[in-house]
Amino acid sequence: MKKITFIILMLLTHNMYKSQILDITPNAQNINHNIDKFVGTWIWANGNERLVLIFKKENILLPLEGNVRADVLYGFHQYQKNNAVIESSTLYSNGSYLDKKSTLLGGSFDNPNTLTGSIQHITKNKSVHYEIEFIDTNHIKLVKLDNYEGIRINIAGQPTYDGAISLSQNIVLTKQ
Numbered sequence: 001m002k003k004i005t006f007i008i009l010m011l012l013t014h015n016m017y018k019s020q021i022l023d024i025t026p027n028a029q030n031i032n033h034n035i036d037k038f039v040g041t042w043i044w045a046n047g048n049e050r051l052v053l054i055f056k057k058e059n060i061l062l063p064l065e066g067n068v069r070a071d072v073l074y075g076f077h078q079y080q081k082n083n084a085v086i087e088s089s090t091l092y093s094n095g096s097y098l099d100k101k102s103t104l105l106g107g108s109f110d111n112p113n114t115l116t117g118s119i120q121h122i123t124k125n126k127s128v129h130y131e132i133e134f135i136d137t138n139h140i141k142l143v144k145l146d147n148y149e150g151i152r153i154n155i156a157g158q159p160t161y162d163g164a165i166s167l168s169q170n171i172v173l174t175k176q
Contacts, residue, residue, distance in 0.1 A: 026066035029059060034112035035073050037134055042173035044142070050080040051142075051168050054090060055104065058097045072097070075104035077119060079167055086166070087122035106130070119145070121167060125159040128167075138175045145169045 023030055035057055042053045055075040062068045074097045078088040092101035106117020115132040131143045145165050152161040 022068075022070065024064060024066070024068050026068070028066075028068050030068070030070035031059070032071040032107065034108040035071060035106075035115065037137070038073055038108075038115050038132070038140065041176040042140055043176055044168065044171045044173040046168075046171070048082045049168055050078075051171065051173070052078040052090060053104065053142075053173060054093045055106075056093075056097075060097050071107070073104070073106045073115065073117065074102040076101075077103050089120070089122070106132075115140075118148075119167070121165065123159075123166065124162045124164065126161065128165055135172065139172050140175075141172050142169050 022028075038055050039057050040055060042055070044051045053075060054077070055073045057071060057073055059069045059071050060074075062070055076089040076093040078090045079086045089101060089103040092099065095101055103120035103122065104117065106115050108115050113134040115130075115134070117130060118127040119130050120126075121128050127148065129146045129148055133141045133143055135141055145167055147163060147165065152163075154160050
């Protein structure tokens with residue numbers, strides 16, 4: 001998961017740089033207030049399915065020269081189906097980004113009401129790209145989940161790559 005987090009962080013850094021909002025001068029802090037509205041616990045439930053997203057904000061050290069930091073959202077999720085927990089990282093939600101236990105990572109770049117990033121799809125042994133739209137202070141919409149492009153490699157001892165995405169999408173979550 002460390003390699004995946006690093007790759008995603010590099011993608012986020014590239015997107016920030018491309019959007020010209022990343023200050024890469026030494027000791028830059030790169031504060032992003034656009035992501036504050038996404039911080040919190042969000043829940044969607046529909047009969048036999050339930051998705052919980054917990055977003056936290058932290059100003060993290062980027063893998064760049066010169067002690068450059070940037071605000072990111074990181075977090076944890078839980079997916080239940082038929083009253084059974086299918087995947088969950090919420091038991092780590094009291095920790096920080098440095099604990100490397102989070103399964104959500106993202107930021108807001110070109111549109112202040114859109115959050116993009118990755119979610120570690122634990123049961124599928126992969127990260128998927130997400131897009132979330134801010135509706136109002138009590139609602140967000142998980143618009144879509146997509147597989148990242150690229151080569152898939154199966155590693156001995158780990159589950160075989162599965163291209164399916166079983167997490168619910170195109171759903172509205174409510175802030176708790």
